[in-house]
Amino acid sequence: xxxxxxxxxxxxxxxxxxxxxxxxxxxxxxxxxxxxxxxxxxxxxxxxxxxxxxxxxxxxxxxxxxxxxxxxxxxxxxxxxxxxxxxxxxxxxxxxxxxxxxxxxxxxxxxxxxxxxxxxxxxxxxxxxxxxxxxxxxxx
Numbered sequence: 001x002x003x004x005x006x007x008x009x010x011x012x013x014x015x016x017x018x019x020x021x022x023x024x025x026x027x028x029x030x031x032x033x034x035x036x037x038x039x040x041x042x043x044x045x046x047x048x049x050x051x052x053x054x055x056x057x058x059x060x061x062x063x064x065x066x067x068x069x070x071x072x073x074x075x076x077x078x079x080x081x082x083x084x085x086x087x088x089x090x091x092x093x094x095x096x097x098x099x100x101x102x103x104x105x106x107x108x109x110x111x112x113x114x115x116x117x118x119x120x121x122x123x124x125x126x127x128x129x130x131x132x133x134x135x136x137x138x139x140x
Contacts (some may be wrong), residue, residue, distance in 0.1 A: 016041065022049065022051070023041070024073055028069075053081070
């Protein structure tokens with residue numbers, strides 16, 4: 001569980017990027033979202049792939065990175081979300097996270113970030129991954 005606040009890595013106001021955090025486990029989603037907010041990011045939370053897709057379909061919302069759990073209830077999981085992003089928003093960066101060993105190869109193929117992150121999240125690793133991805137792409 002993430003309980004620490006991080007003020008050592010704030011994002012400058014002109015670079016305030018938006019992270020879409022997708023996780024059905026409210027405690028985990030809230031914890032990583034608060035950590036990222038403390039680091040200076042704008043965070044939108046979604047509890048399912050369907051909610052995430054609804055957010056991503058809104059033209060007035062700019063999302064820079066999607067951080068999604070792989071294991072999600074319902075007809076679509078994190079891999080399906082990454083595939084949807086690849087087809088509909090190909091410039092959007094995706095990070096998948098989970099504990100399923102089967103997921104490493106698929107995550108590497110579907111995500112700009114390569115292999116999955118492990119859950120429970122290590123907040124510093126998540127932050128480092130987000131910074132690395134944002135540094136490789138110009139923001140709008």
